[in-house]
Amino acid sequence: MKKILSLLVAFGMVASMTACAAQSSSVAESTAPESEASSASSEEAATSEAAAATAGTVLTHDEYMAADVDSEVTIETYVQAKQSWWEDKATVYGQSPDGAYFMYDMACSEEDYDKLTPGTCIRVTGYKSEWSGEIEIMDGTFEIVEDAEPFVAEPLDVTDLLGTDELIDHQNELVSFKGLTVEPSTLEGSDEEYAFLYNWDGSGTDGDDLYFNASYNGQTYTFTIESYLCDNTTDVYAAVKNLQVGQTIDMEGFLYWYEGVNPHITSVTVAG
């Protein structure tokens, strides 16, 4: 009897382990589509890279700008700043000595995202797109060019180009603005003046984008602290929250476009 009982208990344990194994297997099965999706992305990436390699046409910035919207392009550029990563998609500012690029929702694992430090050279294949005036590479894939020397752009002073048609020639570049005066922002229906607003109309709270106005040569322009690029823990976010109307400031940032110039500021210094 004892033997029978021992056998039954042993059988129970074996069956239990089998059940556990079956569960592991079902977990693996249930996650399979994700793996498939990942491998599908990898395959797409590989295919795109192969296509680019076959074509062997890494475009210069001029060639890129001349390419048709919606055409497939391959470029090499150097990471300047990372704006966001979510669900294996990264949005990145890149710049090369001959011009700048904005990569929107580029396929990128979290592990690879960590490798995208400023100066890293990447070869990107994707589709040239235009979204509300912003020229960008959409649905891109990339590979790191391992043997390339890092390149970190120096900001180009475009203060004198504000309000001119030439400014757009530097779209997405790291630029600087010097000697601008902080101008007041107001809320609709109120005359109260603010040095900055949370969101464009003051509808946000701490952590949202900051909008502020600054003038040069009598013209006022709007600048943005894009909260994904520079969140409320950054120096620039704090600096803008401390601005006072009338202060003179120097700024650096990326020359983003949204229905007109919409600089994403990364540094603000009060000059006076």
Add this chain to the structure above:
Amino acid sequence: MNHRILRPLAVACAGLLCAGMLAGCHGSREQAAFTVPESFDESQNYEITFWAKNDTNKTQTDIYKKAIEDFQTLYPNITVTLRLYTDYGDIYNDVITNISTGTTPNVCITYPDHIATYLTGDNVVVPLDELAADPAYGLGGSELKFDGPTQDEIVPQFWQECHLGDTCYALPFMRSTEACYVNKTFVEDLGYTLPDVLTWDFVWEVSEAAAKKNADGTYALNGQNVMVPFLYKSTDNMMIQMLKQKGAGYSTQSGEIELFNDVTTDLLKGIAGYTADGAFSTFKISGYPANFLNAGQCVFAVDSTAGSTWMGSNAPLMDIAQDEVVDFETAVRMVPQFDPDHPQMISQGPSVCIFNKDDPQEVLASWLFAQYLLTNDVQIAYSETEGYVPVTTKAQNDPAYQDYLSRAGEDDDTHYAVKLAAVQLLLDNLDNTFVTPVFNGSASLRDAAGSLIESVTKSVRRNQTVDDAYIQSLYSDTVALYHLDQTSAMGGKQDLGPLPPTALALLGALVLAWVGILVCVVVRRVRDRRAGQKEAKR
């Protein structure tokens, strides 16, 4: 090995096995189900968080703040902290993250699709049926310190939309639908007369006409380099409404996916053709419909009625420079229809759910605040910020709201004609609205529906071939990408089907083992007793 030790070990092993099994079945930490307290304890202070969404609209933010202020005046022992979002997706992602850490908000603006996912946790979202029916603190309850609506005063469709299965998990907060904002001037310039109800055929025909170019590459209709005749903001809604109007499958009520069908294929092929002709694009590909419409670069712009304040030459909200705005007559129509005699349009808009907490009093405080959002002051004020409709008949019939409706066009702000036309569109068509089934995975299915249109449109623009093989491949990629083979009905616990044979064998063996052990113990005792009796006889 000493048998005296082996037997207890065998029993202990069996016991451990059972305990392990129970623990395994029990799974992760469960929150106790909420039960309504008998009364609200006003001697204690409660701090509750409210995660809300605004349409990047300062007035909406101010209304939330005022509602909180007024509520706190009525209930000084409740402090409400507002956290603002401008995107439903961000709220959803943050809630998911906070469920795992037990730091969900108390009250949260949400969509039923999202609640279905939240319900995969145990007792995470508070069922509202019992609360709503409570005579003291329920809807219209006797102990409320404000004049809230009774359940009968909530628009029945909107109330029903907040149910998952038979259980209510949210209160409707605002409702909207989609509208087609039309540059009527352009339509007439092209020689057409704008009908009261747009058909898809009409929209496509006019859009193709609008896509014609001059010899110099500019568009004949506007003389500009840019023209997107038909621009759709939310392609998930586009696909869902097209399928509904066609009577085609999307999903069953219980969560079976029907999206990938022949009608969908035909619709996608049609969209591909119109895209190739330059007649169609989407928000994700080109930009906000309002910007194109106002710049005279679009004929038909489809967006939410809650986006109506951005539409038209005189729109109070504008993202493009004033010198880019062109002057034209804006008409508001329901979304295009396949059967104009039986129009169908989506019902959308925010609802409010309550997350469960250890302290039932804290949950009751949350419920009181959620309910306060349905008072006339909040409902009317918030609905006037955009093309929203109040969710209660109590607010809709309020003289102040009726006065608001009657003053369409008096100004380009509160009474902006386009906004009020959008509101009236929904009020006139409440019986023609529908919602899609809600289940764990329905949010993904919605995303997938939109992605089909986005993918096809992108591919055509990129000169890729869109044929049957492409579409079948797109379907399988979409199923994998959105995990559509893992959806389940009604959220909550999944029906895992019958037990597998190994589990049955395990359970059978354990039962047999325990029966054997008991038999063994009984036999042993009987033997011992008989032996004892024999000893006694000697």
